[in-house]
Amino acid sequence: MFAPLVAAEPDPAATGEPVAVQALALQCFLKLCCSPDFQMLLNQIRGKAVVFTGHSLGGAVAALTALHYLCISSSSSPPAPPVLCVTFGSPLLGNEALSRAILREHWGGNFCHVVSQHDVVPRLLFCSPDAVPAHIIVGMQLQQWPAWTRHTGAVSTVTAHMADTDKDVLRQLIQTHVGAVAVEQKLAASETTGGSPYRPFGTYVLCSPEGAACVDNPTAAVQMLYATFASQSSAGAESPEAAHSCYGELVLKMPHHLLLKRWLRVDDDMPATPNYDDGVSLALEASGIDVMVRVCAMEASTARHWLKTSKRAGRRPSLNCARLATQLGRVTPCRAQIEWYKALFDAEMGYYDAFKQRRSPRKYTKVNLNRIKLGQFWDRVLSMLDAGQLPHDFHRRAKWVNASRFYQLLVEPLDIADYHRHGHHLTSGSYMTHGRERRYELFDRWWHEKGCTGAGGGITSSMSAASASSRRRSKYAGLTQDPCFWARVEEAREQTESARRERDVAELAMKLEELQEFERYSRELVATKEVSVDVLAPQSSYTLWVEDWNQLKLRAQG
Structure with a gap:
């Protein structure tokens, strides 16, 4: 059901934990999956651009549904259309291994989590499992019941008790635990014993009545979740229930905040600041952190730092990509020397067999070194x-x-030759x-997701792709199009x-049938000129196999 995410974790023993998700959300999702209506809807939306959304626990279920849809679409052909999941006040879904797996699959940009400044639910699971008293959890759950059910008997008593006595306790508890996780991440420390395993993923939109600020870095998201929550005024803070049910109003105000020209409140005595710092200050105010209030000074300083860090982290991938382009240019001569080596043996036996047999030892040594350098680069x-x-879209x-x-x-082909030579x-x-x-498996996947046809999969799929292609080559390919040929x-x-x-x-x-299948496959590649001329060289392994195969067929017929 979530195979790509589980497979994305190379070694749970090495990383310390397997991928895990919140049990209640998973139970709700599995129950939803068993519904015939859900399966029917899933079939209807397959191949279409989809937006999943949900509030509170429904947001966590929506995120799991989106992950499931991404997993089943990742192996589809053609590639899946855009998928977006928007959650409102959703609790944390999974552990750090899940966050890493989503990052590794490049799905982080598919998730947007909207969180209000005073909402405890998105921050609640930062607390360790036994830290929140059971009666507070019950009270919060009962507050989510329809209004007409909360005014009777014990339900009214419990919710009123929670609202009167536990509101500040709950806030302080969450603030303490989120702060502990934030400090832990600052120190780059491993998880403390008994701490919460939950970690965020995707983009976080931190809302307040003043606007919204976005962060797409998981570490910065934790820091901002703490800073925005800790900066609230306990005297004027709204109730947990109101903060958790205010998203409709916040969303309606977002376009207004985007269009409204806002001005920073500055003192005349304050020195001029760069435009970038002014932008960060605007983002702080939009997230609900008042930079002019001394009580919020520490939280504002922390949030300012992590907003800048998030911005730098956002720029860094593009800079790394630009540097890689330069490094790719530096290793291009290695590739050119292998091409020259290939051309040298095309007419005799092909570069595959020449490398396998170590023809011309000096040239072999140089090409082998270039092969290793290119492998290290990739x-x-x-x-x-x-x-x-x-x-995230690099691939x-x-x-x-x-x-x-x-x-x-x-x-x-040189790696294959080296594998067989040894x-x-x-x-x-x-x-x-x-x-x-x-x-190589990843490169096959990239090429497949690009929507390109040609050899590279199994023999049967390669034959059908070649047969279906209406475009025929007028001469043999420069390189054989099946990398595993x-x-x-x-x-x-x-x-x-x-x-024999x-x-x-x-x-x-049985063996003759398998050989006949390969014969049909290879002949199709040659007929469509999907192979390089070195495949047909007089002393190539393929030419020698054709001779042996023809002799075996004559013997079998006789």
Whole structure:
């Protein structure tokens, strides 16, 4: 149901925790999933742009539904249309592992959480599980009941008791725990024993009667949730129930605040400040932090720092992307030398077999070094992408999708050759199932999400894609369009040799059928010129396999 998110965590033992979500929200979501109406609606919206929304616990369920929709759409073809989830006063949904997984899948931009300044619900789960007294939780839940049910008997007594005696206690409790999490993040410390495991993800819109401020950095979101809540005046603060049910009014006021020209209140004696600082001050006022009130001075200072940090974090991915473009230019000579090496052996045996047999040792050494350098560069790119240090749509940008694809088509055959030259296929298993690097699988996914056709998947899907293509090449491709073609050739050669020794009729028939399937696949690639000329070189592994296969067919027919 959430397979991509679970698979996104490489090793729970290494990271310290698996992906986990809030139990009540998950139960509500699972109950919703079992509904025939929900399944019918899910089928109706598939392939369409969708907005999920919800308030309070409904917001958490909406977020889970959006995650489910993103998960089932991630493997679809064509790629899923835009998905947006907007929650209002929603409690935190999952732990830090979930936040990392969403970041790794680049889905953070699909979630927008609207939080009012005094609302305790979005901040409640920062408290440790046993910190909030049970009667306060019951009181808050009863306050959400329809009004006509709250004026009778025990319900009225409990809610009134909660409103009179526990309101300030609850605020102080939440402020203390959110502050503890904020300090913990400032120190970059690991979670304290008994602390809350919940962490935010996505974009947070922090609302107040004065406007709204946005942060899309999880750490900055925690700091701002604390600063906005701690800066409220306890004497004039609205009740928890009112703060949790005011979102309709806040949303209606948002366009007015966006259009209204607001002025900063400044003293005549204050020195002039840069426009950037003025903008941060406006954001502080919009989030409900009064920069002119001394009581709020500490919270305002903290919030100002994290708003600036969030802004820098927002710029940093773009700067990192620009630096990577420069670094890509620096490794381009490595790629060019491999292309030169390929052209050198195209007419004889192809660069795959030349590299596998270490023809011309000096050239082999240089090309192998370039292969390693390019692999290290792309591994570094993926590490930055996993850490959220690159733009969220990096893997959809044509420049990087095309660059990664060209690298893959040029270099992966050398990785396959190296894998087989060292005999890893005998000790570890097939290259495609046991030896393929993660980067190549991701590059296949990027290319697939771009909506490109061609080889690269399974044999059957590649054949259908090639057959369906109305555009035919007039000459052979510069690089074979199936990056795993040589791995398939190696498996076919092993299968052919095994079939020669096979004495069992049933086993022989099965192996011959698999070889015939590969023959159809490879012939289709050659016929559509989806292979490079090195595939058809006189001494290439593919040419040698064709000769062996033809002899085996004659023997089987005889």
